[in-house]
Amino acid sequence: MKLHLSTPPNRLIKADIEITGSKSESNRSLLLRALYPNISIKNLSNSDDAKVMEMGLQTRKGTVDIHHAGTAMRFLTGYFASQAGTDVTLTGSQRMTERPVKVLVEALRRLGSDIEYEKNEGYPPIRIKGKKLNERRVSLPADISSQYISSLLLIAPSLENGLELELVGKITSVPYIKMTLGLLSEIGAVNSFKGNVIKVEPKTMVRPTVLTVESDWSSASYFYSILALCEIGSEIKLSAYKKNSLQGDSVLADIYEDFGVQTSFSDTHILLKKIGNHQQKELQYDLANAPDIAQTIAATCFGLGVGCHLTGLHTLKIKETDRLEALHTELGKMGANISVTDKTLTLMPSSTLKKDVAIDTYNDHRMAMAFAPLALKTSLYINDAEVVSKSYPDFWKDLQFLQLAVREAE
Structure with a gap:
């Protein structure tokens, strides 16, 4: 299944999403x-x-x-x-x-x-x-x-x-x-x-x-990315999460403050609010303890024209695909100036964002979901989009609930 994603007319988003267990x-x-x-x-x-x-x-x-x-x-x-x-x-x-x-x-x-x-x-x-x-x-x-x-x-x-x-x-x-x-x-x-x-x-x-089972923080990362690319004032409530999480990817709450996304905790959910814009031109993160969010962060930075240097990524080469090379190829197709080693990724600041590029997913659910938020900045295609069922079967349905234009391509 090939999907076409396009920029919604209104980039001010307000929604409640319930995410399946981790x-x-x-x-x-x-x-x-x-x-x-x-x-x-x-x-x-x-x-x-x-x-x-x-x-x-x-x-x-x-x-x-x-x-x-x-x-x-x-x-x-x-x-x-x-x-x-x-x-x-x-x-x-x-x-x-x-x-x-x-x-x-x-x-x-x-x-x-x-x-x-x-x-x-x-x-x-x-x-x-x-x-x-x-x-x-x-x-x-x-x-x-x-x-x-x-x-x-x-x-x-x-x-x-x-x-x-x-x-x-x-x-x-x-x-x-x-x-x-x-x-x-x-x-x-x-x-x-x-x-x-x-x-x-x-x-x-x-x-x-x-x-x-607490809901999945890796799945939450795509909504952090969406908010980072949205207009100030957007907010998404995600269930069911807790403040003292066992999941390493909960570091998202701290990282995405750099992108102007604030996280508030309640007993059963988190409320994400876009309260400002990113302040820095280049960001650096050691993701050795949370490598699964590297793709999301790289795509967010690219969508915002922000540079980043990500380290601690040595396990990504033996995942569903070689995720570092996959990012290098697919972000490069969209116009990114990106370089990778066997354990790092460096993205240069850039305003280039090509339109209607077809993103290959390499049998990797996270490639499909990490690139999807870029639809808030440009239209794109996602090849083999059904791969998201590996971890988040309802992903495309939830994106449509956010009023993103998601349709099956010819």
Whole structure:
């Protein structure tokens, strides 16, 4: 599906939007519920990724195809490895077979698991024969994707001896690790995070517990971007959010102050208001703890003619696509003066904003959604727009609710 987005006649927006539960929290909660059936979940994400995760957790034997869901690949690897009696082949899309899992597989093998590569060493598909894992100590590089780390932490309380995980080097994506540990604390699993060592004690049973999933902050980022590109006085209320969020992307509330967007918290929602215009010509952010919002910020800056230098982006090269190269290509098509390395992005200030450019999405939901707010500045096309269902199936409907002109192209 190809969509055409055009600038609305009125760029003063006022609306209420309800966003589905966080994909990250939902996937963690689903795995914990599979380990401890006394857990129930509220506000579960309606994303493709959560559906794939839920389906995979119900499988004991045969092939599990998680399509483009990288989180499910990492989390299910740990889950199946720790479940005695399971015998599954875990696979996914062509892109998924190019995304490395070796670091996680090696760690699980050191804990006693039985995992073999079906094709290429270090990459899916993988054959997993579940076993009882008795080893307690293992280490991982500290600068890898937090999903590898969380995969081990989530199964840790179900292991006979728990887990002592040493992170070697400088730790990145700390908020996602803390999100996992926060959920473990909610179910009563004793854990600690001191220096570079995380300990999780074994827990055989969990009392009846309700895990309420906060709405997704990554999804909120696109509305922050929309407001940054709107007229002063625009406001959007987003539900359901909390001030002390477990999600690292909640840093949006601070970052978008630089774009004149103010965030007010209530018990159940956040109110975003456009109260001013950006003041600086060039912005700098270290996004090591929130890399998923890099695309949104880069697109916002481009739409405003603001330069930016984004660092801490080393994990973006192994996402649904190489997000840094994708940004370089697609923003470049729209007229941006942009350069990238393997972990940084630099955008020069520019007033160039080409019209009716067709943006390729590379099977990446965030490419489609990050570029969509630019419709407030120019008309554009989004190719393969249905990719948003990976994390936010209602995205295009919600944009139409904001009176943005979204129509299917010929």
